[in-house]
Amino acid sequence: MTMFDVTPRARNLHEQLLKFMDAHIYPNEKNVEAEIDQGDRWQHLDLIDELKEKARAEGLWNFFLPPGSDPQGKFGPGLTNLEYTGLCEIMGRVWWAPEVFNCNAPDTGNMEVLARYGTPEQQEQWLKPLLNGEIRSGFSMTEPDVASSDATNIQSSIVRDGDEYVINGRKWWTSGAGDPRCKILIFMGKTDPDAERHVQQSMILVPVDTPGVTRERMLTVFGYDDAPHGHAQMTFKDVRVPASNILLGEGRGFEIAQGRLGPGRIHHCMRLIGQAERALELMIKRSTERVAFGKPLALHQHTRELVAQSRMEIDQARLLTQKAAHMMDTVGNKAARGEIAGIKVVAPNVALRVIDRAIQVYGGEGVCQDTPLPLMYAQARTLRLADGPDIVHTETVAKEEYRRQGFDTRKLRR
Structure with missing residues (x-):
């Protein structure tokens, strides 16, 4: 089905993944829906956790992690983007399946950011638990008050105050924020509104439990709430985080x-x-x-x-x-x-x-x-x-x- 060569390792993982989907994912589609509908929709699912353990034990884990991000191969196979295409396609057939293999958005993008731009301390604190599937994360970029398709419109502020940054702003469509395991957000805002347009913005790590971080409501998508993952509208009021939480440096957002x-x-x-x-x-x-x-x-x-x-x-x-x-x-x-x-x-x-x-x-x-x-x-x-x-x-x-x-x-x- 491709004009590109398929490497032996990608072919083997492809076959393993197909078998896993047939054995564990498709038979559990109704079971996952039933568990979501029981009690609090915003609690993580025991069934997903069980399937994650099975997938990791079989080496079906962190397919997305690009070569060089994990030199020792401790967290994933280090596939190329091309090798990953076929695997990602298979996982995409069931909306919750990517999480079973720790290949779910927005965590994949956040992990790549931390792997590529994070300091050793940031990687130890946040990247490792994400790679291990122990926590989840969110991405706070889009804002309700501006057309965020033009990222230079973003108005949230990140202001340096001694050894801290003070964060203020309103965000929405913060994917992943509904899950109680969401522990860290990557937040985008302006550190220098007077700079050239494309260097006004910065990105910073904000722990979800930081005072001043408020989840206002969960948004639906055509009536679907995507529980327990979800998409949140959030406010950040005088949120203080250490200056060391900045990613790559000011103006690099x-x-x-x-x-x-x-x-x-x-x-x-x-x-x-x-x-x-x-x-x-x-x-x-x-x-x-x-x-x-x-x-x-x-x-x-x-x-x-x-x-x-x-x-x-x-x-x-x-x-x-x-x-x-x-x-x-x-x-x-x-x-x-x-x-x-x-x-x-x-x-x-x-x-x-x-x-x-x-x-x-x-x-x-x-x-x-x-x-x-x-x-x-x-x-x-x-x-x-x-x-x-x-x-x-x-x-x-x-x-x-x-x-x-x-x-x-x-x-x-x-």
Whole structure:
């Protein structure tokens, strides 16, 4: 299914992961839903913890961690982005599965930030427990009062006061903040509002239990609360943390964000392709079982056209994702920015179309809780906004095309 070579270790992990999904993930989908619905929805799940132990014992752990981040190989296999694509796709077929393998957002992005930019002390305190799956984390960047698709709009403040920083601001869509195991947040705000636009921002580590950190409410996504993970709206009022909690240094926040969001975007795309594949499988299964107008839906030409169109679009999206991953591995994230931006537009839109077709074939059952399709649709639609809306990424693709033709893209700026 790929034009790229698959390494033996990636092939072996792929086979192991498929077996684990068949043995432990798919059979437990209803059990996880039932446990979430029992009592407090915002408590972590014992079943997930049990599955995490099984996965780690089999070496199915921290697939996302890039080479060089773990030189001794203590926390993961050190896969390339390309090697990770197939594994991430498989995990993406079930919304909670990535956590079982410690490959869930926003923790993956936060761990990469700490691995790449954290001090040894920050890594010891926060990265190790995250890599071990002992705690979870959140990412506080987006704000309700500004258009955060332009990160330079962010208004939260990070002000130095002696040996501390004082933090003030309002954030929302802080993913992961609903989980009681969420212990640390990466917070983005301005340390110097008068500096050049792209060096005003900084990122800093904020322990969740710091005085002044308040979780105002949990947000729903098309009615789904995504418990026990969730997305929070939060306030930070006169929050004081040690100056040593700053990441990389003042004015480096935008740089860190770009380094964090590149891999995060492509991970989302990999998971979306897994969702699209599952939706296609469900569509085919339904079409062979459901009879309308005297014959199974599969015998109606229109249904077969939906299946064919879905297969072609999924394969195109997968190849573009693999190309982006290959470029990230070979020429670096910056040089691959056009490809990363392109797939971030393509993958959610392809997934949406395929999931919508599956819903259409299912009929009434396709929009209720008896199938995973409604949640998949909501997640795919959200990912046309998360980590940057479509229009921001299409602009990046366009600028890369102008640049390839030798045009000075600075002339495209206002």
